[in-house]
Amino acid sequence: MVDKRCALVTNACDFAGPAAVAALSAANFQxxxxxxxxxxxxxxxxxxxxxxxAILFDxxxxxxxxxxxxxxxxxxxxxxxxxxxxxxHVDIESASISDLQANLDMLVVRPFRLIKAxxxxxxxxxxxxxxxxTSCRTKLPMAGGAAPxxxxxxxxxxxxxxxxxxAPQGIPVNAVAPNYLYSEAYYxxxxxxxxxxxxxxxxxxxxxxRLGRQDEIGEVxxxxxxxxxSFLTGAIIDFAGGWPVAPKRPG
Numbered sequence: 001m002v003d004k005r006c007a008l009v010t011n012a013c014d015f016a017g018p019a020a021v022a023a024l025s026a027a028n029f030q031x032x033x034x035x036x037x038x039x040x041x042x043x044x045x046x047x048x049x050x051x052x053x054a055i056l057f058d059x060x061x062x063x064x065x066x067x068x069x070x071x072x073x074x075x076x077x078x079x080x081x082x083x084x085x086x087x088x089h090v091d092i093e094s095a096s097i098s099d100l101q102a103n104l105d106m107l108v109v110r111p112f113r114l115i116k117a118x119x120x121x122x123x124x125x126x127x128x129x130x131x132x133x134t135s136c137r138t139k140l141p142m143a144g145g146a147a148p149x150x151x152x153x154x155x156x157x158x159x160x161x162x163x164x165x166x167a168p169q170g171i172p173v174n175a176v177a178p179n180y181l182y183s184e185a186y187y188x189x190x191x192x193x194x195x196x197x198x199x200x201x202x203x204x205x206x207x208x209x210r211l212g213r214q215d216e217i218g219e220v221x222x223x224x225x226x227x228x229x230s231f232l233t234g235a236i237i238d239f240a241g242g243w244p245v246a247p248k249r250p251g
Contacts, residue, residue, distance in 0.1 A: 007078035007225060008032045008069055010114065012054075013047060014185040015084035016133045016178065016217050021051050023218030024078070027226055032069055032076065036060050062114035070121055077125075078225040079118050081111040082133040083155065084185045089144035103151035107134075112158060115173075119166065128171045131224045132159055134236065136177040140244035156236050163234030172233035174224050179240040182211040207242030 005028070009020045012033035024031050031054045038044040038058035048056060055073060059065035069076060085106035088099060115130060122128030135152040137145070156175060163173040180187060180202065192198040192211055203209045217239055224237075 004028060004030050005078070006030045006032055006073060006076045007080060008034065008076045008118075009080045009082060010034045010065075011036075011082045011084060013037055013043065015082055015183045016176065016181065016214070016221065017082045018050075019214035019216075019218035020080045020082060020133075020221045021054055022215070023222040024080070024225060025051065025053060027222045029078065029225070030055065030073075032057060032073055034059065034065055034069075062110055063117045066114065066117035066121070075121065075125055076118075077127065078129045078131065079115070080131045080133065080221060080225070081114055083107050083111050084133075084183075085148070085151070087137070087145065087148040087186065089142060089148075091144050092146065095144075095147060100147040100150070103147045104154065107148075107151040108154045108158060111155065115162065119171070122166075122171050123169055126170065129225055129227075130162070130166075130171065130173045131221060132173075132175040133221075134159065134175045134177045136179050136236075136238040136240050136243075139179075139238070139240075159236055160234050167230075167233055170230045172224075172227075172230045174233060175236045176217060176220050176224070177236050177238050177240075178212060178217060179238075180206045180211050180243055181217055181239065182213060187211050205243060206240070207245055210241070212239060212241055 007024045007029040009017055011017050012021055013035045021031050021033050033054040034057045038056050044056055057065055057068060059068050085103055134155045138149045138153050141149050159173055159175040166173055192202055202211055
């Protein structure tokens with residue numbers, strides 16, 4: 001058991017996971033970091049070296065994770081469900097049903113299961129905050145992106161609906177929805193920072209002219225985790241440097 005406030009961050013090794021762990025640690029949370037890859041000794045050791053004060057869990061299923069955390073660590077006040085899956089773009093004739101199912105499972109079903117397992121504890125404590133890391137990619141759909149778009153829109157819908165369900169208990173549910181955030185999962189450094197062609201693409205597409213930084217999204221996550229105003233719920237905060245931009249009118 002620990003004395004200070006606890007926050008649970010899932011899939012902590014990538015997407016907004018490193019940002020969430022660092023920002024919440026700086027905000028004086030005891031961070032419980034989960035990643036299924038922690039079953040591998042080198043992954044666990046590397047993460048622990050970067051975040052020496054985090055408590056690591058490697059449970060493979062959401063329900064087992066929640067039970068293990070509340071048993072071994074104690075009450076958690078903040079859940080950050082940081083969900084990612086490769087965004088493969090293929091035309092409908094080439095698309096596989098298994099890929100669609102994988103997107104839905106990783107981006108919608110697993111976070112739903114996680115929240116379902118956490119809510120009874122939050123209800124009993126009459127407190128708790130839920131933050132999902134989703135995506136604003138559907139603001140400007142791209143060809144071949146039906147599977148990831150469907151899953152990401154569903155995740156954002158989940159936030160809005162659960163916010164209504166949990167509002168009477170004073171449990172806010174909000175999301176940070178990035179695009180063009182630096183992460184090795186979606187915008188790897190070698191392609192979009194080191195390579196001139198990748199940098200030029202980002203500069204042309206993102207009004208800010210660069211990828212979002214991990215420390216920047218960490219500030220938004222920490223705000224939602226520490227904000228005492230439960231009136232702020234159901235919010236989906238775009239984090240995309242001003243993207244997308246309306247096309248310029250001719251003439």
